[in-house]
């Protein structure tokens with residue numbers, strides 16, 4: 001019985017499943033990538049108005065979900081939305097005011113009752129003060145600041161030059177990407193990074209492994225001397241470099257960059273290249289013909 005069921009039909013099914021998996025996997029991977037890379041996605045932040053907030057003696061009038069901050073002060077990025085939810089029994093409003101507390105007409109929720117909410121998207125940078133027009137002691141402020149971006153990385157910087165041949169990983173924080181090919185000048189002891197796209201960031205954070213560059217001590221942005229701070233981390237020196245908006249190139253000089261591109265390195269590199277060519281010829285050719 002069992003043997004009969006594990007027949008061609010069954011194998012055909014297994015084969016079909018495997019085949020469809022084989023084709024689906026790259027798409028699944030892409031999907032995961034797309035879902036994972038939400039560094040610039042707009043977020044919605046929720047601030048609850050707790051019950052009893054209409055009492056001026058209440059211990060607090062706001063409660064930010066997620067952070068627990070109860071001051072009504074919140075820092076967000078452009079195009080983020082804030083949703084104020086009324087968890088109180090009284091009516092409230094979210095009404096924009098100036099720094100000194102006069103209604104300025106920029107936004108106003110009007111009265112909203114228990115269980116209702118008011119949402120507003122903040123696109124412009126700046127400080128936006130608000131209060132409840134019924135209970136003016138309930139006040140807060142929205143700070144909208146530039147998105148500095150998430151941690152990104154360039155892998156295999158200086159591969160072929162390092163002793164392992166693997167190169168180094170350079171992590172960075174910026175709203176745009178850096179070109180994955182980093183120029184290494186071992187006679188000038190410099191690394192040069194190129195920024196892809198138009199950056200709005202006024203700072204870039206770079207973490208430079210010590211074996212890649214030692215004592216980075218001078219930085220130029222688009223040819224001009226740039227200000228920076230530096231601190232030691234486990235992964236290497238962390239530099240915070242000031243950038244003018246729309247900068248394109250960052251050059252960093254240290255006392256030493258990875259081994260000079262001397263004869264030794266050239267030798268290793270050519271052995272590597274020849275090795276790769278031989279391997280390719282051996283491995284790839286038969287598979288070409290087998291199809």
Ligand SMILES: [Cu+2]
Nearest residue numbers: 092132134135
């Ligand atoms: Cu109120």
